[in-house]
Amino acid sequence: xxxxxxxxxxxxxxxxxxxxxxxxxxxxxxxxxxxxxxxxxxxxxxxxxxxxxxxxxxxxxxxxxxxxxxxxxxxxxxxxxxxxxxxxxxxxxxxxxxxxxxxxxxxxxxxxxxxxxxxxxxxxxxxxxxxxxxxxxxxxxxxxxxxxxxxxxxxxxxxxxxxxxxxxxxxxxxxxxxxxxxxxxxxxxxxxxxxxxxxxxxxxxxxxxxxxxxxxxxxxxxxxxxxxxxxxxxxxxxxxxxxxxxxxxxxxxxxxxxxxxxxxxxxxxxxxxxxxxxxxxxxxxxxxxxxxxxxxxxxxx
Numbered sequence: 001x002x003x004x005x006x007x008x009x010x011x012x013x014x015x016x017x018x019x020x021x022x023x024x025x026x027x028x029x030x031x032x033x034x035x036x037x038x039x040x041x042x043x044x045x046x047x048x049x050x051x052x053x054x055x056x057x058x059x060x061x062x063x064x065x066x067x068x069x070x071x072x073x074x075x076x077x078x079x080x081x082x083x084x085x086x087x088x089x090x091x092x093x094x095x096x097x098x099x100x101x102x103x104x105x106x107x108x109x110x111x112x113x114x115x116x117x118x119x120x121x122x123x124x125x126x127x128x129x130x131x132x133x134x135x136x137x138x139x140x141x142x143x144x145x146x147x148x149x150x151x152x153x154x155x156x157x158x159x160x161x162x163x164x165x166x167x168x169x170x171x172x173x174x175x176x177x178x179x180x181x182x183x184x185x186x187x188x189x190x191x192x193x194x195x196x197x198x199x200x201x202x203x204x205x206x207x208x209x210x211x212x213x214x215x216x217x218x219x220x221x222x223x224x225x226x227x228x229x230x231x232x233x234x235x236x237x238x239x240x241x242x243x244x245x246x247x248x249x250x251x252x253x254x255x256x257x258x259x260x261x262x263x264x265x266x267x268x269x270x271x272x273x274x275x276x277x278x279x280x281x282x283x284x285x286x287x288x289x290x291x292x293x294x295x296x297x298x299x300x301x
Contacts, residue, residue, distance in 0.1 A: 003148040011152065014080030019093065020242025022081060023074045030073025034066045041286040044301060045069060048285045051300070052210035067281040074238060075123060075284070082125050083156030087133070090160075093244040094130055094236075103251060104184075104232060108135050111182025113229035115220055117189040117252075119272045120284035125157070126236040126245045128186050132162030138178040139164045139186040140171060140219075142193065162186065167193070172219075179227045189220055190272055192291045206294050207266040210273055215292035221264035224256045231255045233271050238282055248275070 014022055033041050045068055049061045056064075082090055107114050116131060118124040128139060139162045143150055154164045163178075165171035175185055192215050193204065203218030224231050231252045236245040254267035276283045290300045 003146065007146075007148055007152060011080040011084060014077050015084040017081075018242065019078070019081055019244070022077050023238075023242045026074035026077035027070040028073070029077070030070035031066075033073070034069045041072065042069060044288055045072075045285040047301060048287075048289065051212055051290065053280075064281055064285075068283065068285045071238065071282045072284060072286050078123060079125065079156065082123075082129060083152065083159065087160065090126075090129060091133060093126065094247055095239060095244040097247040097249075101249065103230070104131075104135070104249065107230040108182060108184060113179035113182050113227055114184040115179070115224055115229050115231045116184055116186050117220060117231065117233050117268070117272075118186060119188065119190045119233070119235065119275065120287055121235040121272075121276055121279060122238050122282045123236040123245055124188065127234045127247060128157055128162065129160045130236070130247060131184065131234070132157075132186065133160035136178070136181075136183040137162040137186055138174055138183065140167060140175060140188070141165070142167050142188075142191060175219075175223060176227075179223060179229050185223070185229075187220055189217065189268055190214075190287075190289060191217065192287075192289055193217060194292050204292075205262055205265050207262070207269045209269045209289065212290055213294050213297070214269065214290055216265050216269055218261060218265055220268055221255055221258075221261055225258075225261070225264060228256060231268075233275055235275055235279070237279055248278075250275070 033039055036042065046065055049064055053061055104114060118127045131137060132139065139157055141154065141164055143166050158164045165174045178185060203222060204215050205218055206213040207216045220231065223229060232249055233252055234247065234249045236247050239246055252267065252271040255264050258264035258267050288301050293299060
């Protein structure tokens with residue numbers, strides 16, 4: 001039995017559960033990570049929280065540590081229903097939208113082009129599925145170490161009509177063409193691409209994120225400044241007791257209006273940080289956001 005069959009089988013098993021029980025099971029997995037002090041996810045989360053919230057009391061950071069790992073567990077297991085449930089059942093999970101879509105729809109209808117950035121906040125998969133079901137959308141993804149999982153993720157992310165492209169020269173051309181046609185892009189902006197091939201394509205500068213120099217892709221800023229596309233930030237807040245998700249959407253005009261590329265990238269990080277501060281327990285703090293350091297700086301992890 002190959003890995004693709006194993007992963008697919010696990011996702012199908014999870015998809016047989018209602019969302020409430022999927023989230024409960026995911027929270028239990030996260031609780032196990034929280035209870036094991038030497039596991040990597042807990043250590044990275046703890047380190048990130050200490051760096052980004054030095055002003056918070058230790059007890060508050062401990063609370064965030066536990067809740068973040070619980071939410072990370074939910075985020076992993078909810079891939080089953082999101083990628084495998086029938087289309088309408090998935091879209092019905094959006095219980096409310098705290099967003100004014102008129103600006104987005106107007107930009108698409110007038111062929112202006114839209115860059116939708118979806119940071120690792122809440123259920124970013126749900127945000128991508130919702131908007132790709134409503135507008136023509138090209139989604140950028142970074143290939144991972146597990147080719148089998150990439151197959152499933154591309155299939156899952158494109159199931160509402162979106163087109164998925166990898167971080168490559170060909171993918172970059174597809175993004176630019178989509179914007180020139182007035183369509184929408186979906187990009188995760190808070191990835192540390194390190195020194196892999198994606199870094200060369202996406203570009204990189206160091207810009208403040210929670211006051212710490214973070215390796216940040218320049219791709220969003222370069223595309224927005226080149227085409228004048230509307231830049232919007234979105235996240236899907238995970239609601240309690242498996243009730244579904246609440247979508248948020250806000251514009252980031254500073255990315256296009258900034259005088260320099262460096263200022264534009266800084267504005268992107270500021271926008272992401274402001275969103276994370278509204279829902280810190282649902283940010284993926286277990287991700288090594290500060291892995292790549294400026295020359296001469298010591299490693300953080």
